[in-house]
C-alpha cells in the first residue's frame with residue numbers, strides 16, 4: 047500500500063466520520079429543541095389524551111397508556127396482536143416520547159423477541175440502534191415516516 051492509497055483511505059474515513067458526526071449533532075440538537083417545546087405529561091388522563099391525539103396521525107387503535115410519576119420509564123409493550131401499551135413516567139416524560147413509542151408500535155411490530163443466539167442478538171442490536179431507533183427519533187421530531 048503506497049502513501050497515496052493510505053491517504054485516500056484516511057480521506058474516505060474522515061468524510062464518513064464527519065458525515066456521521068453531522069447527522070449525530072443534528073439529531074441531538076433536533077431532539078433537544080423538540081423535547082423542550084414538547085408538552086410535558088403529568089397524569090394518566092393527560093397521557094391517554096396525548097396517545098389518542100397522536101395515535102390518530104398514525105391510524106393506530108387500542109394503545110393503552112400507563113403513567114407512573116415515580117418511575118422514569120419510557121417504553122412500548124405489545125400485550126396482544128391488537129393491543130399495545132405505552133408506559134411513561136418520571137418528571138420529564140413528554141409528548142415527543144409518546145410519539146417516539148407510538149412510532150415503534152406503528153412500524154416495528156412484532157417487537158423483537160429475546161434470543162440466546164449470539165448472532166441473532168448482534169443482528170437485533172444493530173437493527174434496533176441503526177434502524178428502529180433513528181426512525182423513531184426522526185418521527186418524534188419531524189413526523190416523517192421512514
Ligand SMILES: [Zn+2]
Nearest residue numbers: 146150179182
Ligand atoms: Zn425507541
